[in-house]
Amino acid sequence: AQTVTQSQPEMSVQEAETVTLSCTYDTSESDYYLFWYKQPPSRQMILVIRQEAYKQQNATENRFSVNFQKAAKSFSLKISDSQLGDAAMYFCAYRSIRDNYGQNFVFGPGTRLSVLP
């Protein structure tokens, strides 16, 4: 079974600075998808960024980018120019490419990010 680990329960960053959230995972599969989701206090989970494992190029979405190291099974999220609205819980998630197995969507325990003005 796949597992996802986020070793930083809490992080803080100064507004306009850059912060990196760590994520590692364990899998025996060679193809899969990785996601970062954001959950603000409203509880609504929002997709931040996703990465296909077979793509070597790191995904980027505006101020958000990832550092995907497949051999190390590492998938960190970098937030540049941090804004107050970035404060939330961030969850790393793994999904098997096999569509019919919903269980193969596994979330990490989350990292609570605080943004200091």
Next chain:
Amino acid sequence: GAGVSQTPSNKVTEKGKYVELRCDPISGHTALYWYRQSLGQGPEFLIYFQGTGAADDSGLPNDRFFAVRPEGSVSTLKIQRTERGDSAVYLCASSLRGAYNEQFFGPGTRLTVL
């Protein structure tokens, strides 16, 4: 509405009672997921529907939990003989078919079992 909606937003019940939690997915989304999120933890998969059928119900913790999606749209998660350990936020998500597609989450139902 454009997003996934869940009702009720909060539910307080007594131990041993039966509860139903409802999820209205985004129109046209054939895939629907239920997750349970305990305090301070990430969502934990419960069940996945593709259309009307449960493609994967391996995450349901025991036979007190059951979910239906009779017309391939709205889904109801049913919990019988609730226990205090069932207290959590229950999240619903929907997506187009395909593992890469974004799951759109609802705001969740916070269930409290007294």
